Amino acid sequence: MMNLAPLVEVRDLHKRYPLGGGLFGRARAWVHAVEGVSLAIRAGETLGLVGESGCGKSTLGRLMLRLLEPTAGDVRFDGRSLLALSPRELRAMRRQMQIIFQDPYGSLNPRMRVAGIVGEGLAIHRVGTRRERRARVAELLELVGLPPDAGKRYPHEFSGGQRQRIGIARALAVGPRFIVADEAVSALDVSIQAQILNLLQDLQRRLGLTLLFIAHDLRVVEHVSDRVAIMYLGRIVECGPREEIYRNPRHPYTRTLLSAVPVPDPRRRKQRMTLGGDVPSPVSPPPGCAFHPRCGHALEVCRRETPPLETGRGGHAVACHVFPAEGVSTADG
Amino acid sequence: MTAGAPVEPAAARPLLEVGDLRTVFALEEGVVRAVDGVSLALERGRVLGLVGESGCGKTMTALSLMRLVPPPGRIVGGHVRLEGCDLLRLPEREMRAVRGAGLAMIFQEPMTSLNPVFTVGSQIAEAIRLHRRVGRRAAWSRAVELLDEVGIPEPERRARDYPHRLSGGMRQRVMIAIAISCEPRVLIADEPTTALDVTIQAEILDLLRTLRERHGMAVVLITHDLGVVAEQADEVAIMYAGRIVEHASVLDIFERPLHPYTQALLRSMPGLGGERRSRLEAIPGQVPDLLHLPSGCHFRDRCPKAIDRCAAEDPPLEEKARGHAAACIRV
Numbered sequence: 001m002m003n004l005a006p007l008v009e010v011r012d013l014h015k016r017y018p019l020g021g022g023l024f025g026r027a028r029a030w031v032h033a034v035e036g037v038s039l040a041i042r043a044g045e046t047l048g049l050v051g052e053s054g055c056g057k058s059t060l061g062r063l064m065l066r067l068l069e070p071t072a073g074d075v076r077f078d079g080r081s082l083l084a085l086s087p088r089e090l091r092a093m094r095r096q097m098q099i100i101f102q103d104p105y106g107s108l109n110p111r112m113r114v115a116g117i118v119g120e121g122l123a124i125h126r127v128g129t130r131r132e133r134r135a136r137v138a139e140l141l142e143l144v145g146l147p148p149d150a151g152k153r154y155p156h157e158f159s160g161g162q163r164q165r166i167g168i169a170r171a172l173a174v175g176p177r178f179i180v181a182d183e184a185v186s187a188l189d190v191s192i193q194a195q196i197l198n199l200l201q202d203l204q205r206r207l208g209l210t211l212l213f214i215a216h217d218l219r220v221v222e223h224v225s226d227r228v229a230i231m232y233l234g235r236i237v238e239c240g241p242r243e244e245i246y247r248n249p250r251h252p253y254t255r256t257l258l259s260a261v262p263v264p265d266p267r268r269r270k271q272r273m274t275l276g277g278d279v280p281s282p283v284s285p286p287p288g289c290a291f292h293p294r295c296g297h298a299l300e301v302c303r304r305e306t307p308p309l310e311t312g313r314g315g316h317a318v319a320c321h322v323f324p325a326e327g328v329s330t331a332d333g
Numbered sequence: 334m335t336a337g338a339p340v341e342p343a344a345a346r347p348l349l350e351v352g353d354l355r356t357v358f359a360l361e362e363g364v365v366r367a368v369d370g371v372s373l374a375l376e377r378g379r380v381l382g383l384v385g386e387s388g389c390g391k392t393m394t395a396l397s398l399m400r401l402v403p404p405p406g407r408i409v410g411g412h413v414r415l416e417g418c419d420l421l422r423l424p425e426r427e428m429r430a431v432r433g434a435g436l437a438m439i440f441q442e443p444m445t446s447l448n449p450v451f452t453v454g455s456q457i458a459e460a461i462r463l464h465r466r467v468g469r470r471a472a473w474s475r476a477v478e479l480l481d482e483v484g485i486p487e488p489e490r491r492a493r494d495y496p497h498r499l500s501g502g503m504r505q506r507v508m509i510a511i512a513i514s515c516e517p518r519v520l521i522a523d524e525p526t527t528a529l530d531v532t533i534q535a536e537i538l539d540l541l542r543t544l545r546e547r548h549g550m551a552v553v554l555i556t557h558d559l560g561v562v563a564e565q566a567d568e569v570a571i572m573y574a575g576r577i578v579e580h581a582s583v584l585d586i587f588e589r590p591l592h593p594y595t596q597a598l599l600r601s602m603p604g605l606g607g608e609r610r611s612r613l614e615a616i617p618g619q620v621p622d623l624l625h626l627p628s629g630c631h632f633r634d635r636c637p638k639a640i641d642r643c644a645a646e647d648p649p650l651e652e653k654a655r656g657h658a659a660a661c662i663r664v
Contacts, residue, residue: 190559194603216530256532262558262561264599264604266584
């Protein structure tokens with residue numbers, strides 16, 4: 001059963017990076033990586049976070065774990081602000097939150113044996129005796145479907161899918177409640193991707209995990225998510241239950257994204273909506289709605305005012321002046 | 334039934350015809366048969382989707398067609414006939430003329446194929462001047478025309494830009510401009526949109542389709558994305574461990590797949606609008622290691638239908654239904 005209380009919550013979160021200026025000079029410009037995001041993930045659910053490269057989705061994931069410091073706003077885990085924690089409290093909290101990366105090879109130390117990699121978190125957090133840790137590592141390797149002798153081998157001896165299993169075992173080692181999976185299956189072949197998606201779903205059910213699933217592949221996100229958030233240039237433009245987002249998308253960007261996904265059915269070759277132009281740079285995002293320069297429906301108000309993310313019927317939230325969530329009045333009344 | 338690709342009508346000779354192509358890499362650890370007896374045929378204006386997982390030999394097949402196999406790889410057998418002429422028998426000097434005007438290729442990562450210290454206009458102009466006797470100025474204005482044709486806004490200004498000034502999608506458009514600059518008969522596109530965002534991918538695929546219709550090129554579209562194949566291809570060849578295991582029209586592949594690998598591949602893919610929480614049917618095991626392949630059918634150790642005989646013989650690619658070939662003794 002899903003608990004309705006949020007396990008992870010961010011409020012009006014901002015992350016800006018200075019550009020240029022050097023160490024002591026004044027920054028000449030700012031990269032607006034995350035711009036005023038408020039989002040809650042309920043205990044036990046999978047929230048899919050979708051967007052194109054540079055939209056800020058990975059930054060948002062890292063902010064949620066306080067692997068990055070926000071410029072403004074708050075991150076709360078289980079009701080406590082992560083920003084108010086002392087370094088020592090934060091370290092203790094880290095056992096509850098883990099991350100799985102896209103490139104399992106780049107994120108595994110090539111000189112360590114797999115048992116050492118998987119058990120590193122246990123050793124850092126001084127969990128149990130050495131013997132208990134060894135038993136826990138063996139248990140974890142089995143849990144993620146690796147052969148028992150895997151612990152004695154090195155990462156390069158494994159295929160991409162197996163390396164992702166190692167990354168998952170490492171993340172699970174300290175018994176987290178919340179996992180950020182950042183493009184965790186994007187680099188894998190489709191047959192192996194299916195294995196890892198199944199594994200993540202099984203583990204989530206068995207261990208009651210809460211997942212933030214960051215991906216650019218809309219088909220994969222639809223498969224794994226309970227709710228989905230769509231991000232564009234640092235902001236959430238639409239968020240809601242999976243069926244709502246995929247069957248009844250409101251925001252023109254969401255609709256364009258969905259129409260761009262090639263459907264594996266040769267009888268359904270569709271007329272696509274294409275955008276024209278590239279994703280604008282987050283260095284100087286357009287004023288008003290950041291999507292308006294590429295939007296076919298933009299009104300005058302879209303150029304002036306940033307539309308707030310407003311929640312309508314069925315928990316479906318949209319940030320759009322022209323197509324607000326159902327049950328929310330339009331900008332011009 | 335004859336072995337090989339679906340049989341074409343005898344009247345029309347296919348534009349591109351590949352027979353029993355073999356490319357090997359002799360490594361210290363053993364011999365890798367990256368391309369292991371591939372046969373294909375492609376008509377003018379058609380799109381062949383070449384599909385498979387990493388390491389299955391898709392790219393090596395393409396590089397073999399171009400005769401650009403990197404050492405220690407070597408083409409050791411077969412033929413590649415373009416309009417009847419066997420490219421594998423041409424002297425290298427003549428082959429150089431074929432690359433560009435006969436066959437052209439675009440790659441997944443456009444940045445690595447563009448020279449960072451030259452403007453994109455000069456790189457397109459250079460490609461034109463390699464193949465045609467035209468002056469500098471004419472080549473430059475043709476380059477600007479091509480940038481316009483591939484949908485780059487303000488082509489005169491963009492021609493003077495360096496590659497790093499362009500986004501990934503724009504760079505891929507420049508690569509396409511270079512590839513079509515000499516009006517090739519066959520365009521080989523190797524994962525042309527894999528590195529791009531989905532909205533940009535859609536635009537590049539639309540562009541490839543427009544260009545194909547305008548110039549009547551045939552396209553070999555190499556991809557691992559079955560969605561892209563369903564949308565773009567007329568026919569599909571599925572590769573596994575260096576061999577083509579199934580070849581049919583795009584409708585037959587998606588609606589009547591015959592080979593157990595094709596069937597499993599289709600089932601392992603999450604579909605848009607599909608039922609959630611239904612588990613995906615993953616293919617057990619790992620993507621094959623070409624140095625340690627099982628005897629007989631290379632897929633048998635992951636195949637639910639495998640029997641003892643699958644270990645004993647190499648299944649030939651043979652026509653199982655009209656225009657539908659598969660390499661499986663269980664079909």
